[in-house]
Amino acid sequence: MAVPAPPDKPAARPAPSTPSGLGVSLLAWYDRHRRALPWRALPGETADPYRVWLSEIMLQQTTIAAVKPYFERFLALFPDVRALAEAPSEAVMSAWAGLGYYSRARNLHACAQAVAREHGGIFPDTEDGLRALPGIGAYTAAAIAAIAFGRPAAAVDGNVERVLTRLRAIADPLPGAKPRIRAETLALVPPDRPGDFAQALMDLGATICTPRRPACALCPWRDPCAARAAGMQESYPVKTRKRENPVRRGAAFVALRRDGAILLRTRPPKGLLGGMAEVPGGGWSEGFDPASALLDAPLDARWKRLTAPVRHVFTHFPLELAVYVASVPRSEPAPEGCRWTPLSALDGEPLPSVMRKVIAAALEDR
Ligand code: SF4
Numbered sequence: 001m002a003v004p005a006p007p008d009k010p011a012a013r014p015a016p017s018t019p020s021g022l023g024v025s026l027l028a029w030y031d032r033h034r035r036a037l038p039w040r041a042l043p044g045e046t047a048d049p050y051r052v053w054l055s056e057i058m059l060q061q062t063t064i065a066a067v068k069p070y071f072e073r074f075l076a077l078f079p080d081v082r083a084l085a086e087a088p089s090e091a092v093m094s095a096w097a098g099l100g101y102y103s104r105a106r107n108l109h110a111c112a113q114a115v116a117r118e119h120g121g122i123f124p125d126t127e128d129g130l131r132a133l134p135g136i137g138a139y140t141a142a143a144i145a146a147i148a149f150g151r152p153a154a155a156v157d158g159n160v161e162r163v164l165t166r167l168r169a170i171a172d173p174l175p176g177a178k179p180r181i182r183a184e185t186l187a188l189v190p191p192d193r194p195g196d197f198a199q200a201l202m203d204l205g206a207t208i209c210t211p212r213r214p215a216c217a218l219c220p221w222r223d224p225c226a227a228r229a230a231g232m233q234e235s236y237p238v239k240t241r242k243r244e245n246p247v248r249r250g251a252a253f254v255a256l257r258r259d260g261a262i263l264l265r266t267r268p269p270k271g272l273l274g275g276m277a278e279v280p281g282g283g284w285s286e287g288f289d290p291a292s293a294l295l296d297a298p299l300d301a302r303w304k305r306l307t308a309p310v311r312h313v314f315t316h317f318p319l320e321l322a323v324y325v326a327s328v329p330r331s332e333p334a335p336e337g338c339r340w341t342p343l344s345a346l347d348g349e350p351l352p353s354v355m356r357k358v359i360a361a362a363l364e365d366r
Pocket of ligand 1 (some may be wrong): 163166167171208209210214215216219220221222223226228233261
């Protein structure tokens with residue numbers, strides 16, 4: 001008599017601490033807790049490379065809350081990569097103004113033009129192809145390749161570094177530990193859902209494995225996490241101490257014409273805040289000498305210095321600007337390289353946050 005075949009056994013679950021076990025538990029968590037974001041495809045939908053790319057560029061060094069209105073505005077103004085490529089650069093810079101790190105906006109525009117011109121309006125679908133485009137670094141290329149094209153890529157940013165150094169208790173300090181973290185991350189990427197894995201890691205780092213007081217009790221990796229087992233979560237990642245950046249100082253001159261116009265100019269295309277609008281001023285340096293500040297005034301006028309300087313913090317240094325204000329007649333011509341702009345048209349100017357602060361301080365003092 002034939003022996004009946006045993007009933008099918010359910011597939012064995014991989015052990016929680018193996019790469020596939022970690023992938024399974026993270027994706028199961030993601031399927032329940034994924035964040036709904038305007039640029040994110042819904043389950044079962046195909047991600048749009050333009051939206052993924054735009055959001056990843058905007059999110060560099062900026063919060064999701066800050067990016068959302070800009071993302072919506074960009075999509076309304078430039079619904080696809082060709083529309084963005086064909087837009088005048090002033091329109092792109094104006095739509096970006098306030099989001100900071102303006103070289104990203106210039107690279108964003110250059111990237112759209114390269115995709116339109118060299119790739120027929122279609123984003124390359126590999127990490128290498130994406131990395132060759134302006135403004136796309138290793139992280140962004142991997143994120144787009146994984147999310148938009150399902151490539152098995154390791155998208156490692158600061159959030160992922162934090163999660164992985166804790167999971168594996170990597171004590172080597174950053175930035176030296178980056179290659180190891182990247183290799184550890186790549187080893188975890190499940191071949192069938194690399195895009196979801198990348199987004200799941202982003203969500204885990206942003207909502208559970210936070211820099212302070214991570215919510216380990218809610219974490220899908222709480223059992224295999226080495227840092228948690230040792231009670232050392234907040235000791236990771238280990239970082240090499242950075243030198244403090246000294247304050248730079250300078251002067252900003254707000255000339256107001258009696259008919260309600262303000263004197264502006266455009267910064268050189270390259271360098272910090274390149275291509276953005278500003279009120280005239282001198283250089284910014286640690287050795288700024290207030291006694292000779294008026295030498296940089298754009299025109300002869302009775303300049304009044306505001307009591308309090310305007311402070312702003314850039315990524316690499318804090319800045320303090322002494323603000324000088326003058327009222328000038330409507331007949332005053334604009335000096336070379338400058339232009340008079342009606343105050344009512346300021347919203348259309350690509351003014352960075354620091355310049356908006358300077359102008360607000362000057363107008364408040366009138
Ligand atoms: S258990 Fe805690 S420290 Fe470890 S990955 Fe999860 S949230 Fe981060």
